[in-house]
Amino acid sequence: MNGTLTSNWNSRSGTYDVVVIGSGYGGAITACHIAQAKLKPKPSICILERGMEWIPGMFPDEPEDITQHSLTPLNPLGLYEYRLFKDIDVIQGSGLGGTSLVNANVAIIPEPAVFEQDPWPGGITGNMLAPYYERAAKALDVGQHPRGMDLLKVRALKKRADLSPNAKFDLLRIAVNFKIDGIDPESGVERHPCIDCGDCVTGCNVRAKNTLYMNYLPLARKAGVEIFTQVKVLFIKADPNGGYQVHYERFTPRHNLPETGIIKAKRAVIVSAGSLGSTEIMLRSKNQGLKLSDTVGTRFSGNGDFFGISYNSNQRTDILGFGNHPNDPPRSNVKAGPTIVGAIRYDRNKPLKEQITVEDLSVPRAGVIPTRNVLSTLSAGGRDTDPGDLVQELARIARDIQFDAGGALNHSMIYLVMGHDDAGGTMNLKNDKLQINWPGVGDQDVFGRVNSELFQHAKALGATFIESPVWSFFHSRRLITAHPLGGCPMGETSHSGSVDECGRVYNGKSDKEIHPGLYIADGSVIPTSIGVNPFLTISALSEYIAECIVKELKK
Ligand SMILES: Cc1cc2nc3c(=O)[nH]c(=O)nc-3n(C[C@H](O)[C@H](O)[C@H](O)COP(=O)(O)OP(=O)(O)OC[C@H]3O[C@@H](n4cnc5c(N)ncnc54)[C@H](O)[C@@H]3O)c2cc1C
Numbered sequence: 001m002n003g004t005l006t007s008n009w010n011s012r013s014g015t016y017d018v019v020v021i022g023s024g025y026g027g028a029i030t031a032c033h034i035a036q037a038k039l040k041p042k043p044s045i046c047i048l049e050r051g052m053e054w055i056p057g058m059f060p061d062e063p064e065d066i067t068q069h070s071l072t073p074l075n076p077l078g079l080y081e082y083r084l085f086k087d088i089d090v091i092q093g094s095g096l097g098g099t100s101l102v103n104a105n106v107a108i109i110p111e112p113a114v115f116e117q118d119p120w121p122g123g124i125t126g127n128m129l130a131p132y133y134e135r136a137a138k139a140l141d142v143g144q145h146p147r148g149m150d151l152l153k154v155r156a157l158k159k160r161a162d163l164s165p166n167a168k169f170d171l172l173r174i175a176v177n178f179k180i181d182g183i184d185p186e187s188g189v190e191r192h193p194c195i196d197c198g199d200c201v202t203g204c205n206v207r208a209k210n211t212l213y214m215n216y217l218p219l220a221r222k223a224g225v226e227i228f229t230q231v232k233v234l235f236i237k238a239d240p241n242g243g244y245q246v247h248y249e250r251f252t253p254r255h256n257l258p259e260t261g262i263i264k265a266k267r268a269v270i271v272s273a274g275s276l277g278s279t280e281i282m283l284r285s286k287n288q289g290l291k292l293s294d295t296v297g298t299r300f301s302g303n304g305d306f307f308g309i310s311y312n313s314n315q316r317t318d319i320l321g322f323g324n325h326p327n328d329p330p331r332s333n334v335k336a337g338p339t340i341v342g343a344i345r346y347d348r349n350k351p352l353k354e355q356i357t358v359e360d361l362s363v364p365r366a367g368v369i370p371t372r373n374v375l376s377t378l379s380a381g382g383r384d385t386d387p388g389d390l391v392q393e394l395a396r397i398a399r400d401i402q403f404d405a406g407g408a409l410n411h412s413m414i415y416l417v418m419g420h421d422d423a424g425g426t427m428n429l430k431n432d433k434l435q436i437n438w439p440g441v442g443d444q445d446v447f448g449r450v451n452s453e454l455f456q457h458a459k460a461l462g463a464t465f466i467e468s469p470v471w472s473f474f475h476s477r478r479l480i481t482a483h484p485l486g487g488c489p490m491g492e493t494s495h496s497g498s499v500d501e502c503g504r505v506y507n508g509k510s511d512k513e514i515h516p517g518l519y520i521a522d523g524s525v526i527p528t529s530i531g532v533n534p535f536l537t538i539s540a541l542s543e544y545i546a547e548c549i550v551k552e553l554k555k
Pocket residue numbers: 021022023024025026027048049050051091092093094095096097098099100102103104105106107108201231232233234272273274275277278281340482483484521522523524533534535536538
């Protein structure tokens with residue numbers, strides 16, 4: 001199937017058996033499994049996704065195009081969303097396939113101890129989830145980069161692990177295709193192998209990244225799911241005749257004012273709009289009269305995300321992405337690799353709260369010039385771990401004026417780190433706009449510890465250490481997360497959670513009473529930080545929730 005997956009909006013029906021909101025991991029996985037289950041009679045299913053359909057080849061790879069395709073109030077169909085809140089900012093994607101379109105592909109399983117914490121329901125454990133992790137990993141076709149150890153950034157990352165007794169280095173499993181060149185027999189989608197271009201987080205134009213657009217979504221479409229894009233769900237109401245009303249607004253690129261309407265769901269609604277989107281929908285639905293647990297809007301976590309930079313080191317790192325332009329002459333001798341390829345997991349024998357994971361990042365083509373300009377400026381305030389090399393350092397900075405493999409940025413490392421915060425953020429609506437409040441989050445111990453460890457990374461390379469600028473600027477201690485979690489947390493009862501272990505939404509009237517047919521499946525149900533990249537965990541939980549929904553629909 002190489003055409004578009006989106007159905008014609010005018011062909012929509014006013015009522016479906018099942019309505020799925022959002023097309024990220026939660027939405028794509030549940031829609032696909034319900035459609036593929038041998039249910040009799042076969043339910044009608046639609047997905048409502050607020051973003052546009054992005055066909056590989058359309059993804060921006062120049063700096064000005066990134067700005068043009070950012071989601072803002074004036075551009076509700078933008079692909080890249082940067083949400084500014086008081087204490088923490090959130091980066092996410094908007095489009096058919098959700099944040100899978102612009103993420104870094106890392107598929108990793110957290111420590112089993114994560115699920116032993118409160119308020120995870122007793123039924124969810126590492127062992128219990130194991131087969132669901134495997135199912136998701138198989139569908140997303142995850143595996144190690146076959147030539148990962150040849151990448152210079154991976155060697156630079158490992159250098160620190162080799163010096164530290166409590167560090168374990170590994171090539172990560174990533175959702176990237178290195179084999180198929182042609183039509184994938186399973187999904188019917190055209191695929192090509194990765195060319196190591198480093199553009200995964202702006203969108204893969206090569207058809208190598210295993211986004212949801214390459215697996216669950218085409219399979220869902222094949223199994224009869226109707227997919228509607230540019231449809232933003234506002235809230236859900238119980239329908240007086242049974243089932244639910246899903247209230248939406250629909251944007252088209254040509255019209256500034258959205259069209260509004262209602263689609264009815266007779267048997268099930270699955271809310272899968274991500275941590276921010278689902279919480280916003282549920283809070284608004286509560287304001288519209290839907291009874292919910294008081295925990296809706298609680299347990300927001302940034303997954304302990306943190307960043308830091310080793311700038312202008314003595315080791316070439318090849319982190320400069322070139323996009324789908326492999327013949328660009330100056331870039332031809334650089335192999336950026338996928339955005340993230342390796343990881344160091346620290347202190348796995350210590351209590352969970354002390355464990356951190358550090359990963360390498362490449363800069364996508366569109367980010368090379370802005371990153372070079374920002375880092376060369378910030379380096380003035382950085383800490384040089386090897387001042388003896390000043391002449392060489394200045395020579396590399398001088399070479400960095402144009403794209404130059406010998407320049408300072410191509411001798412730098414940008415690290416993504418995950419640890420454990422206290423998931424203490426709260427979300428509410430103010431004038432109908434989502435707010436996140438989390439006073440003092442950046443002062444939590446974990447971030448100071450991570451910052452010290454990243455200094456050691458810089459030292460191992462003889463680099464200048466640049467602290468996360470948003471965190472260190474005037475001691476502001478602001479954070480940025482690419483892994484928003486929580487907001488509609490799972491819990492054993494409606495006192496500790498908004499949904500049960502099957503994603504069924506508590507109605508708040510008693511401990512266990514639920515709204516029949518109303519589910520949440522996505523990152524919003526994760527009630528704690530998990531300390532590693534989260535999509536495989538979101539996918540495993542969604543596989544499990546899908547199984548629960550199919551069982552209910554069979555009754
Ligand atoms: C730059 C970046 C890199 C990342 N790298 C990794 C990585 O390497 N590994 C990893 O595990 N995780 C990574 N992540 C995070 C990961 O992609 C997310 O955790 C995951 O996609 C969340 O899945 P989800 O189903 O909860 O939500 P999403 O994938 O965000 O999907 C939610 C969907 O709902 C839609 N939506 C929102 N509101 C509405 C509404 N009101 N109506 C209709 N639709 C709506 C959104 O447009 C979106 O399509 C990264 C994230 C970013 C931003």
